Amino acid sequence: MTRTEYPWLLPSAMAGPLDPERAGTRGGRRPRRTVRDWVVDLIVFLFAVFIGMLALDASERVGNGELVVMADLLVGIASCCTLWLRRRRPPALAIGLSLVQIVSPAASGAALVALFSLAIHRPFKPVVYVGALALAAATAQAYLRPDPTTPRVVSIVLGALLTLLVIAWGMLVRSRRQLVLALRERAVRAETEAALRAEQAQRLAREAIAREMHDVLAHRLTLLSVHAGALEFRPDAPPPEVARAAGVIRDSAHEALQDLRMIIGVLRAPGDDGERPQPTLVTLDALVAESREAGMEVTLDSGVDDPAAVPATTGRTAYRIAQEGLTNARKHAPGTGTTVLVSGGPGDGITVEVRNEAPRGPVPKVPGSGQGLIGLTERATLAGGRFEHGPTDDGGFTVRAWLPWSA
Structure with missing residues (x-):
């Protein structure tokens, strides 16, 4: 089991969904954007544009001048375009758009998307700080750019609820991603540990088999070697001595063969101790x-x-x-x-x-x-x-x- 089989566990992948600024790079370049990244960015861009269009329509209906409407349009377009950089500087983008939406309601959609992205990519503490700023900005917008068709209190409450909902949703997505990564890493670690345990068990089994074969066969083969050496160094030995040595060699070879068959039988059928009883x-x-x-x-x-x-x-x-x-x-x-x-x-x-x-x-x-x-x-x-x-x-x-x- 290697980490290359699980690319999401590489440092760059683990940092990517949760902290893009600390994502791994190769050769000083950022990782290439995937098709999923482009699709998600396009969706959030269109969402911000839709919210901006609603704000522009409301601005025209309340009788704002052409200059104000044109300024809102330009600011809304610029705000939506900055969302393509939301993975690189989530805190700065969320703070900037929260401040911009105070004077331009057309940037409200982009500000919500930036706040959502911040909640996904950053831990709780900075999200709380920027979220408090976004709540203050929504309240300030109700005073600086009020909607005459909606009571001010209702606008403040709706802005606060929408901001809190976006933050909560983003933090939920972040928690889910972290949980999935933790479970995947735990699964890989468990498989790696299981492979190591299996390898260790195999090594111990091989050592036990080697030790058993040495103990069982060394005794027999030593008899063979000693008596064969005696026959080699004493070719003029009396016939009875030669016959006795040959008998020992024959018996030792037979016993060694039986012991070897016993060991092979144990290896072929685990749990079976073989036909011959173990010595005690x-x-x-x-x-x-x-x-x-x-x-x-x-x-x-x-x-x-x-x-x-x-x-x-x-x-x-x-x-x-x-x-x-x-x-x-x-x-x-x-x-x-x-x-x-x-x-x-x-x-x-x-x-x-x-x-x-x-x-x-x-x-x-x-x-x-x-x-x-x-x-x-x-x-x-x-x-x-x-x-x-x-x-x-x-x-x-x-x-x-x-x-x-x-x-």
């Missing part, structure tokens, strides 16, 4: 057993009495942290001992720690994104917990997380 703290034993089958030396020390009682979200986060810790230990310290410690209880929270010993000899290069620890930090933070990691004094590495567990 209960399945941590299976994860450790799988790592042992892959050749890792893993020790599991669990101090949680009933893993099934751990909330599903907390248990899943703890599982992912242990999984990522084992994956990193397999990549960066292959063949060393790794310990997984799990402790805690209701009210105390769950503590998960994965600690591996210092690597023995050179470590083979295993490709990785380097986002695993960042993802674990985000997971623990979203769960309301803490996450820390770093090397140990003996050259090993430790990842540790604390997750809340309400009593």
Whole structure:
């Protein structure tokens, strides 16, 4: 959503109907007049001419001399012509025509139009000042250029009522325009905010999907990489070792494919968690057993009495942290001992720690994104917990997380 789709919300358009003097310009030039502007100006010009003609007719009927009638005609024509400039100087035009109508009733129509335009284009305070002047001018006209066929009091009352009606009508039009502009701007703002919220939701969803795919697939693909690297660097390995490595590669590829299908299934059908159950703290034993089958030396020390009682979200986060810790230990310290410690209880929270010993000899290069620890930090933070990691004094590495567990 851009402002160019709503041209009335551009600065020049917003200023135009309400304040022409502050309307936006391009290259020092005023905006071009539209067909609607010409039509409106023509209508108000003809209205002012009509009122002026009525005033001239009344002036002739009351017996004014030709000089007076001719002067009224010229002043009326000049006053009506000035209305074509009413959008540029509404206050000055309204004040000038209000004063002119005191001595020339033929300018009364132009004065009413100028007053109406002022009420549309200016706020309340200047309209009140100029309106008071127009009321005084209408009263003065009843004394300086009275109509013998109408009582003076009636002329004053009619002039005042007509002036107040024009001002009220103009202010009503101004209020309506402001309301329409406010509603349009609010609609554009609401659409923009909705688009931003949708974009943010999509970004968060992409991040969640990327984190889930990393956690699910990194473990399997690391097994593939490590055992494939072992076969590459040890082509003379005994057949049983080669067979075991090939079996791990086959099983890991199969599991990775199943996990990938599960994620794709969730993406295709929102709200469906897939055919395979989500891992929790209960399945941590299976994860450790799988790592042992892959050749890792893993020790599991669990101090949680009933893993099934751990909330599903907390248990899943703890599982992912242990999984990522084992994956990193397999990549960066292959063949060393790794310990997984799990402790805690209701009210105390769950503590998960994965600690591996210092690597023995050179470590083979295993490709990785380097986002695993960042993802674990985000997971623990979203769960309301803490996450820390770093090397140990003996050259090993430790990842540790604390997750809340309400009593």
